[in-house]
Amino acid sequence: MLNQQMNAHIAEAAAFIREKTALSPEIGLIMGSGLGVLGDHLEEPVVNPYHDIPHFPISTVEGHAGELLIGRLSGRIVVLMRGRFHMYEGYGPELTAFPVRVMKALGVRALLVTNAAGGINLDFASGNLMLISDHINLTGRNPLIGPNDDSLGVRFPDMSEAYSKRLREVAKEIASMQGFALKEGVYAGLLGPSYETPAEIRMLRTLGADAVGMSTVAEVIAARHSGIEVVGISCITNMASGILDQPLSHEEVMETAERVKSRFLGLVTSLISKM
Numbered sequence: 001m002l003n004q005q006m007n008a009h010i011a012e013a014a015a016f017i018r019e020k021t022a023l024s025p026e027i028g029l030i031m032g033s034g035l036g037v038l039g040d041h042l043e044e045p046v047v048n049p050y051h052d053i054p055h056f057p058i059s060t061v062e063g064h065a066g067e068l069l070i071g072r073l074s075g076r077i078v079v080l081m082r083g084r085f086h087m088y089e090g091y092g093p094e095l096t097a098f099p100v101r102v103m104k105a106l107g108v109r110a111l112l113v114t115n116a117a118g119g120i121n122l123d124f125a126s127g128n129l130m131l132i133s134d135h136i137n138l139t140g141r142n143p144l145i146g147p148n149d150d151s152l153g154v155r156f157p158d159m160s161e162a163y164s165k166r167l168r169e170v171a172k173e174i175a176s177m178q179g180f181a182l183k184e185g186v187y188a189g190l191l192g193p194s195y196e197t198p199a200e201i202r203m204l205r206t207l208g209a210d211a212v213g214m215s216t217v218a219e220v221i222a223a224r225h226s227g228i229e230v231v232g233i234s235c236i237t238n239m240a241s242g243i244l245d246q247p248l249s250h251e252e253v254m255e256t257a258e259r260v261k262s263r264f265l266g267l268v269t270s271l272i273s274k275m
């Protein structure tokens with residue numbers, strides 16, 4: 001998309017949202033498959049269905065509601081995406097990252113991304129939460145391709161601390177206070193939508209990945225490009241293909257996300273208060 005056109009779309013989407021609420025969000029939250037429950041905890045939320053927001057794509061996946069909420073949570077003003085856009089739905093990376101651009105335009109300075117992911121690290125188990133220390137973008141795509149808009153960020157953004165060290169330390173402290181083992185590791189982002197083969201999972205393990213999923217990387221690249229601090233949490237909803245002698249399914253992903261809901265909520269609500 002031409003930059004000018006993209007900028008106009010960002011501005012129109014942000015203007016629409018600003019008209020709906022006097023609250024000015026400083027923290028962005030992107031909730032993955034089955035994790036949108038956090039949205040139920042917002043105080044006095046203003047709910048914007050994606051199809052009402054100019055230029056917003058519409059999420060087509062079961063378990064992703066498709067609403068942008070603005071409200072208060074843990075004493076902060078937040079903008080929460082219940083449901084996100086994946087490249088496997090047919091959206092380009094710049095559209096997948098579009099909501100992050102809109103968040104930036106609304107004044108967001110820190111972003112929490114969450115996702116459902118398959119566990120590659122053999123020390124993991126289904127139901128674990130994993131703090132994302134780094135990612136490997138294996139989608140072959142990047143939301144920054146095309147002419148750079150210098151008003152958004154630099155041409156070649158640094159990714160050496162894509163996931164904030166400070167916020168990772170905070171998350172680890174919270175988990176230890178809450179008495180559970182928070183795993184930490186590298187998230188490999190693939191296009192999907194087919195799950196991986198066992199051979200692909202062995203390859204990903206060799207490459208240094210601890211978990212695998214089909215989201216997050218484009219959003220985080222766009223966030224870092226525009227100077228937003230990022231923290232990421234994966235819910236290990238299943239062990240990746242070939243590790244256990246059983247097929248993978250979206251139902252299992254949703255069931256596990258439901259099972260870890262309260263631990264997930266405890267961690268993220270505390271984390272938000274420190275962001």
Ligand code: HPA
Pocket residue numbers: 116117118119195196212213214237238239240241248253
């Ligand atoms: N692979 C890719 N994406 C996923 C998985 C998986 O095993 N689980 C949840 N999202």
